[in-house]
Amino acid sequence: xxxxxxxxxxxxxAGSLAAPAAGRAxxxxxxxxxxxxxxxxxxxxxxxxxxxxxxxxxxxxxRDFGAMLARDHAMVRQQGRDLxxxxxxxxxxxxxxxxxxxxxxAMARLRPLKGAEFxxxxxxxxVAFHQAVIDAINGTLMPAIQNQELKALVEKVAPAFEAHRxxxxxxxxKVASK
Numbered sequence: 516x517x518x519x520x521x522x523x524x525x526x527x528x529a530g531s532l533a534a535p536a537a538g539r540a541x542x543x544x545x546x547x548x549x550x551x552x553x554x555x556x557x558x559x560x561x562x563x564x565x566x567x568x569x570x571x572x573x574x575x576x577x578r579d580f581g582a583m584l585a586r587d588h589a590m591v592r593q594q595g596r597d598l599x600x601x602x603x604x605x606x607x608x609x610x611x612x613x614x615x616x617x618x619x620x621a622m623a624r625l626r627p628l629k630g631a632e633f634x635x636x637x638x639x640x641x642v643a644f645h646q647a648v649i650d651a652i653n654g655t656l657m658p659a660i661q662n663q664e665l666k667a668l669v670e671k672v673a674p675a676f677e678a679h680r681x682x683x684x685x686x687x688x689k690v691a692s693k
Contacts, residue, residue: 545609545659551599552606553656554669557648558592560618561585564644567622568637573630576686577637584641584679591672598668631690638687645680652676 561584568581599606621640628636652673660666 547662547665548604548607549609550656550660551604552608554595555592555606558588561588571633573634577634634690638683641683642680645676648676
C-alpha cells in the first residue's frame with residue numbers, strides 16, 4: 516500500500532506527542548500555525564494527486580474523481596489560507612517536516628503507472644490518505660487547535676474527508692473486481 520504524505524506527517528507528530536514527556540528529547544510543538552501548515556500541505560498534496568488522476572486515470576470515473584479532489588481541496592486550501600491571513604497566522608511546518616519529500620515520493624510511484632494499475636494504486640493511496648486525515652483530525656489536530664475559527668473550519672470540512680475516503684474505497688472495490 517502506498518504511504519501517504521499526510522499519514523507520514525501525522526505519524527511523526529503523533530509519535531512525538533504520544534511519547535512520555537520525560538522520554539522526549541524535544542517536545543513537538545503542535546500549535547495553530549503548525550496545524551494551518553499541515554492542513555495546507557494536505558490540501559496541496561490532494562490537489563496534485565487529484566490532477567494526476569484527472570490526466571492519467573484509465574476510467575472516466577477515476578478521472579472525474581481526481582478532478583473533484585483537485586477542485587474540492589483547492590477550495591478548502593483557499594479557505595484555510597484566507598482564515599490564516601485574517602487571523603495573522605503564518606503557517607509554520609513542523610520541524611524536520613518530511614511531508615514534501617514523502618509527497619514527491621508518492622507522486623513518483625504513481626506517475627509511471629498506467630491503466631487499471633494506476634487506478635488501483637491511486638485509489639488505494641486516496642483511501643489511506645483520507646483515513647490518515649480523519650484520524651489526525653479526530654485524534655491529534657482538533658484537541659490541539661486553540662483558535663475557535665480554525666476549529667470551526669476544520670469541523671466544517673471534516674465530513675468531506677470521510678466522503679472522499681468512502682468514494683475512493685467504493686471505486687477501489689470496483690477496480691479490484693475487474
